[in-house]
Amino acid sequence: MDLAILKENFDARDAYRRSLELAQKAEDWGYSRFWLAEHHNMPYVGSSAPTVLMGYIAQGTKKIRIGSGGIMLPNHSPLIVAEQIGVLESLYPGRIDLGLGRAPGTDQKTASVLRRGRVETIQEFPKDLSELQQYFSKSNFDKSVRAFPSEGLHVPFYILGSSMSSAALAAERGLPYVFASHFAPTYFLQATKYYKDNFRPSPDCQRPYVISCVNVIAADNEEKAHRLATSFYQMALGIVRGKSYPLRPPVKSMQDIWTPQEAAAIQNMMACTFIGTKKTIKAEMESFLDQTKLDEIMVTTNIYDHEDRLKSFELTAEVFQKIAKTAEVETSRG
Structure with a gap:
């Protein structure tokens, strides 16, 4: 999951270039998806137009699925979303995912501008979801309003949330x-349990399917991994302070940068974060998966140096390949 974060003293074009290279490498390393999130009025978050970025990433890759993680549906007309995603699916068939959320992806004032002052849009999220699904349905052929080229296309829908x-x-x-467990883990276990216990099968999804987004920062040694994480912590301070910070170079210590209260708040927010070597992350991830029984892990990694970030994703891929191999052996043993 990527937000096309801008680094300090670099512009958005650099962020998009790095996102594309990451997607290309991720494809080679065996990742199955590359999602982009919608955010607004944040000067150091480049993913304000996820559908545009999805096209850019899809054009530069070959097989990895490209998705919205997500499109904040109350910010948009369902018809526009259907048309844009329909175009992407037509250009890159079988590779587009549609993740949908109801949060604004911004502050309330900007949300009001996006939504033209309509405050009821969040409450209408279920209705807008139904409308969007209808536009993709073959049964929409006799309706007065139709979405082209979306009608009849199969694009998987995903509900995003943290509540x-x-x-x-x-x-x-x-x-x-x-679930957005990478920054809002409070209701993670409670919400996913409720989802599994109350799931109603649909034509497109016969059983519950849970994806958890987590932070992973991997390096060849523990000291380096924790030093690289300081860039991530500095950026996270923006959430706590209600500001937007660029991705800054790592520092030796956060002690003089955050207060004890801010440190505690960030540690709580980042409860689903894995930092260390492959060995450390593998052990912690196996415990996490055993506890949560997840179907899929989505990884987000914010590291200042591009090569270090690529290395982290490569090491993370190796961790999951080992975990999958171990699971296969255990399954074969019955």
Whole structure:
């Protein structure tokens, strides 16, 4: 999962170039998806137009699935979303995922501008979801408003969230559920349990399917991994302070940068974070997977140096390949 984060003293074009190279490498390393999130009025987050970036990334890759992680549906007309995603699916058939959220992806003032002052849009999220699904349905052929070229195309829908309400909607509609545990883990276990317990099968999803997004920072040694993580911590301070910070170079210590209260807040927010060597991350990830029984892990990694970031994703891929191999051996043993 990528936000096309701008580095300090670099511009958005650099961020997009790095995102494309990461997607290309991720494809080679065996990752199955590359998702882009929608954010607004944040000077150091480059993913304000995820569908545009999806096209850019899809054009530069060959087989990895490209998705929105997600499109914040209350910010948009369902018809526009259907048309844009339909174009992408037509250009890159079988490679487009549609992740949908109801949060604004910004502050309330900007959300009001995006939504033209309409405050009821969040409450209308289930209705907008139904409308969007209808536009992709073959049964929409006789309606007065139709979405071209989307009609009849199969694009997987995913519900994104970090609350009980998103879990309830995903369960009711029989859609896969993607939890934002990388920055809002408070209701993670509670929400995913509710989703699994109350899931209603649908034609597109016969059983519950849970994806958890987590932070991973991997390096060849523990000291380097924790030093690289300081760039991530500095950026996370923006969430706590209500500001937007660029991705800054790592530092030896965060002691003089954050207060004890800010450090505690960030540690709570980043509870689903894995930092260290392959050995460390593998052990912690196996424990996490054993506890949560997840179907899929989505990784986000914010490291200042591009080569270090690529290395982290490569090491993470090797960790999951080992975990998958171990699971296969255990399954074969019965």
